[in-house]
Amino acid sequence: MQEERGLSFADTIGALTEGLGWMFQNIGLAFYNLGYAVANPQLWLDWSDKQSIMRFVYYGGSVEFFFVVFTAFLIVTIVGMMRHQIMWAVVRGLEGFANTVGRFFAWAGLLMVIQQIVIVFIQRVFARPDMSFxxxxxxxxxxxxFAEELKLYNAMVVCxxxxxxxxxxxxxxxxxxxSGVSFRTKKVIDMFGSLFFMMPAAVLIWMYGWFFMWRHLIVPKPSASDTIERLVMKSRALRWNVETIGFSPNGFNGYFLFKILLICFAGMVFLHAIAFFYRSFLEFVEGEGSENKYLDKDSLGEGEEAYEGTH
Incomplete structure (x- = not known):
């Protein structure tokens, strides 16, 4: 029994060492992969070449791409820990991106309401079976x-x-x-949550959503288990086959847009997980005085101040 336990422990150490070696090897290769991709954009951006499309499909959900992003995150984190202003600049940039995109697409909610009113008005008052814009x-x-298209506006707001x-x-x-713990404990919880919940969830959604999206855009359908060599071979028969099937005979037929929105959602959540981790770290290090520093929050202006003054 002792020998079996010893072998089991040795196997565990060996597997752990092998895993760490694999990780550091991919981190090292990330610099080469990024440099090669930047130096040879025609290999994956020239979509007049079918092989370039398949390379783009493969690398968008690949281990290589993950480690390029992961390595960039490690480098920015290390530099930011030494120079807090750089990290604050990343926080402001990523939060500004989230605010800009969100404030713009929030208007889709208003558009959704207006279009629903027009649909009811045209259908009930004029008894028209169609609409023209x-x-x-x-x-x-x-x-x-147009009635089914309202789902797209809702998806825009959500994603x-x-x-x-x-x-x-x-x-x-x-x-x-x-709510009952100290300020610094809250920041530790926030950092843990961003690293072990937000980022992994965003990566999983991206990995599944990426190939799910492309399977509704091209044929032969790519698979997450396909190697780059197999996908390049499939490119010989590649053609665009964008999903245009609606749930009803005359219903909305742009459901491939929902797959694209899923990818956008995963990417934005991952980026904001970085921003949230950096903000939590900086507020932990700098103390309560830095809480909500540079935070661009919307307000109702004088009306909100008046309301707060009466309560």
Whole structure:
């Protein structure tokens, strides 16, 4: 039994050593892979070449791409820990990106309401089966098409405004423990959450969503298990086959857009996880005086101040 336990322990150490070696090897290769991709953009950006499309599909969800992003994150983190202003600049940039995108696409909610009103008005008052928008060559579709398109506006708000809502502190959170701990403990919880919940969740959604998206855009359908060599071979028969099937005969037929939005959501959540980790670290190091530093939050202006003054 002791010998079996010893072998088991040795196997565990060996597997751990092998795993660490694999990780550091990929971190080292990340510099080469990034340099090669930048020096040879025609290999993956020239979409007139079918092989370039397949290379783009492969590397977008590959281990190589993950370690390029991971290595960049490590470098920026190390530099930012030595120079806090650099880290604050990254925080402001990423939060500004989330705010800009969120504030723009939040108007999709208003557009959704207006379009729903127009649909009801056209259908009930004028008894028209279709609607037409635009100048010159208008977009004329069945009313059911515009009714189902409302899902797209809702998806835009959900996917592209999620990080904006996070910056603004609008997400619901259950503070069973968090609200009762000290300031620095809160920052440790925030850092842990961003590293071990937000980032892994975003990576998993990206990895599954990336190939899910491309399987509805091209044929032969790529798979996450395909090697680069196999995908290049498949490129000989490649053709675009964009999903245009609606749930109803005359319904909305641009459902491939939802797959693209899923990828955008995963990417934005991952970027904001970095921003949230950096902000939490900086506030932990610099103390309570730096809480919400450079935070660009929306307000209702004088109306909000008046409301707070009366309560």
């Amino acid at each position: 635009g100048f010159g060559i208008p977009l004329q579709m069945d009313i059911s098409w 592209l405004c999620a990080t904006y809502t996070f910056v603004q502190g609008g997400h619901v959170r259950v503070d069973l423990i968090y």
